[in-house]
Amino acid sequence: MQVGARFDELREQALAELAACADERALEAWRAAWLGRQDGRITLLLRSVKDQPPDERPAFGKAANALRAELEDALEAKRQELKERALRELATLRALDVTLPGRRPTRGTLHPVTQTLRDCIRAFEAMGFRVFEGPEVEWAYYNFDAVRIPEDHPARDMWDTLWVDALVDGERKMLLRTHTSPNQIRVLERHAPPIRVIVPGKCYRQEATDATHEWMLTQIEGLAVDEGVRMSDLKGVLYDFARRIFGHDRRIIFHHSYFPFVEPGVEMAIDCFRCRGSGAECPTCHGSGWIEILGAGMVHPEIIANAGLDPSRYTGFAFGLGIERVAMLRWGIEDIRHFYQNDLRFLRQF
Numbered sequence: 001m002q003v004g005a006r007f008d009e010l011r012e013q014a015l016a017e018l019a020a021c022a023d024e025r026a027l028e029a030w031r032a033a034w035l036g037r038q039d040g041r042i043t044l045l046l047r048s049v050k051d052q053p054p055d056e057r058p059a060f061g062k063a064a065n066a067l068r069a070e071l072e073d074a075l076e077a078k079r080q081e082l083k084e085r086a087l088r089e090l091a092t093l094r095a096l097d098v099t100l101p102g103r104r105p106t107r108g109t110l111h112p113v114t115q116t117l118r119d120c121i122r123a124f125e126a127m128g129f130r131v132f133e134g135p136e137v138e139w140a141y142y143n144f145d146a147v148r149i150p151e152d153h154p155a156r157d158m159w160d161t162l163w164v165d166a167l168v169d170g171e172r173k174m175l176l177r178t179h180t181s182p183n184q185i186r187v188l189e190r191h192a193p194p195i196r197v198i199v200p201g202k203c204y205r206q207e208a209t210d211a212t213h214e215w216m217l218t219q220i221e222g223l224a225v226d227e228g229v230r231m232s233d234l235k236g237v238l239y240d241f242a243r244r245i246f247g248h249d250r251r252i253i254f255h256h257s258y259f260p261f262v263e264p265g266v267e268m269a270i271d272c273f274r275c276r277g278s279g280a281e282c283p284t285c286h287g288s289g290w291i292e293i294l295g296a297g298m299v300h301p302e303i304i305a306n307a308g309l310d311p312s313r314y315t316g317f318a319f320g321l322g323i324e325r326v327a328m329l330r331w332g333i334e335d336i337r338h339f340y341q342n343d344l345r346f347l348r349q350f
């Protein structure tokens with residue numbers, strides 16, 4: 001038989017068997033049978049070159065090598081085809097591979113100011129205060145006039161207050177509230193004593209920022225109005241609050257201060273977390289040993305009267321607490337600006 005014809009027959013048989021292979025295993029069996037190093041048929045064929053008549057050997061060898069190359073290519077093509085078919089099947093029939101390990105979602109935490117705000121709210125709620133909310137865009141009337149901050153008071157200056165441009169009766173009368181105190185009035189307009197509310201929320205001031213000042217701050221306003229509410233009630237509530245938030249071993253001090261909407265007015269301070277009152281060079285309390293956290297006082301009788309209540313019968317206390325300050329004290333944070341710079345290296349610590 002001619003060399004060429006013999007090889008044609010082999011080729012046809014090999015390719016037919018390859019075409020019938022349906023999976024990787026069949027493919028492997030075919031490879032071993034035809035191209036296997038030990039006794040694959042083509043391997044044997046190549047080994048038999050030396051048994052051929054001398055003048056046929058070159059043509060035989062060349063044809064055998066060509067056939068081997070052709071079958072190797074065919075095998076590779078078939079392997080590729082099977083792989084692609086398997087992938088297509090996977091994509092359509094089993095698009096969801098439930099055996100793959102899941103991707104763990106990164107878990108966030110609440111912002112430290114939010115955590116502190118919630119803890120403070122909880123402390124007051126435990127003492128019977130209810131939560132009330134007021135608008136961040138406020139009327140100048142509530143923010144200033146109604147809480148006895150007169151027209152010429154420096155707090156009204158352009159420099160302190162972020163005014164809304166819209167004019168009402170030719171004047172700017174709306175602003176971003178500079179404190180939560182206007183809600184004292186809003187609550188008194190709507191509710192009758194006994195009143196015990198807290199009003200949490202953001203406030204805005206146009207300020208040159210530094211370690212303890214930001215143009216946005218979070219406050220909780222407190223208001224209690226009833227018959228016979230006294231300064232000792234205010235102190236009791238604030239002591240209890242401070243213990244709930246800072247623990248039992250912290251010291252608290254009240255001293256006199258002035259706010260137009262209370263009489264008398266006080267400020268409450270807590271012993272410095274850094275030096276505990278001992279270090280004259282402490283950068284946090286500047287050597288005083290105390291850090292202010294809130295303003296408070298007995299609601300001014302004029303405000304009680306404006307609410308339609310008899311000030312000889314009804315009295316009340318109010319307080320305004322700075323939440324960023326509380327968060328700084330709790331965790332020993334030196335600079336208020338960290339809170340709103342969105343630096344994950346800072347935020348991940350809470």
Ligand code: DAH
Nearest residue numbers: 179181295296297318319320
């Ligand atoms: N509103 C004051 C401020 O933002 C804080 C304050 C002081 C609130 C005394 C009060 C208070 O209710 O009685 O600086």
